[in-house]
Amino acid sequence: MMQPAQAPPGTSDSAIDRILARARVASEPVLRETVMAMPDPFPLMAGYHAGWWDADGEPTPDSAGKYLRPALVLATATACGGASADIGSAAAAVELIHEFSLLHDDVIDGDTLRRGRPTVWRVWGKPSAVLLGDAMHSTAIQLVAQTRKWEAVTRLTGAVVELSRGQQEDCDFETRGSIGVDQYIRMAMAKTGALMGCSCALGALYTESRRITVSAMERFGRELGLAFQFIDDKLGIWGDPAVTGKPVGSDLARHKLSLPVVAALTSNTDAGARLAEMYDSPSPMTSEDIARATRLIEQAGGLRTVETLADQRVRSALTALPDGAKTRELAALAHVVSNRNR
DSSP states (O other): OOOOOOOOTTOOHHHHHHHHHHHHHHHHHHHHHHHHTSOTTHHHHHHHHHTSBOTTSOBOSOOOOOOHHHHHHHHHHHHTTOOOTTHHHHHHHHHHHHHHHHHHHHHHHTOOEETTEEOHHHHHOHHHHHHHHHHHHHHHHHHHHTTTOHHHHHHHHHHHHHHHHHHHHHHHHTTSSOOOHHHHHHHHIIIIIHHHHHHHHHHHHTTTOOHHHHHHHHHHHHHHHHHHHHHHHHHHHHSOHHHHSSOTTHHHHTTOOOHHHHHHHTSOSHHHHHHHHHHHOOSOOOHHHHHHHHHHHHHTTHHHHHHHHHHHHHHHHHHHSOTTSOOHHHHHHHHHHHTOOO
16 A cells, blocks of 8 residues: 655744634634624634634633645635635635535534534534525625635636535435445535535635646646545545544445545455445344444455555645645645545
8 A cells, every 4th residue: 555645844833823813814704704704693603613712612722623625715816826815715615605605514424523512403403504504605606706716716616516526416315225435436526525625616716826836726726636535435434433523434424425435345355345234224233233344345355455555645636736836735635535434
């Protein structure tokens, strides 16, 4: 198996933390102002989902996300020579889109925990969670439209359509008898790659970069998005619940066709065949069943496959970066994706 992509020489964990912290500083004030301008009860629910406060509106210890997508916007802008003050709005917009997609994902998948806390739909109900996501989606488009960068509006709305198509295909997989790895990769490119590609494209657009540069940056983000999804699938089975904030084995319990599972089911191995029998059973999986399924996936090569494919996509992302760009921060963020544990 290939070794994971390394951080660029001279890039420490503290330097990576600074990149993510800068993204938070640039985008969170815009996010908070935008959220608080929403009609009630959306601000309370949105701030809870973001990790800013509890269900009663009381401030909580930080449990927010990493702001990876805003960091990609800003790091791409840095690589292309710097951007205007409007870049903060673009960074906040992609985070709003990401968070709205998580709200809907939780409803679709029936997930009860997000970042170690009950999901919004568990607290306020499914209709409220769906409608909050709709409001966040519209608000994100508004933020970009206010900058009058119309190509950015077009790209962001297009990414949402592609993301939605990918999510629909992912749901459709649950009713199919089987799918192949290539089909899964196509779905993941839409579901996860589209928004990360758009994040990088926006960073280049707000620097007035040439179209060839915008396209190269979008390709970097899309390849990185695939790696992100693959690692996400790995964590869904082998992640530490205390770190991921989600119960381990929940994907297996509902017979979800994540990448390690697809790789195992199509491996033509005895372990893959036994896993197929478990997935074909209508009986709910017990904790013992989940542990057994996890072992079968490993024996069938599912873990090895997902790690190899994730590393390949990180390397493809780095190869896509244009010559002459100051890409150290983007390479550091690729390292974050390939080595994350939540």
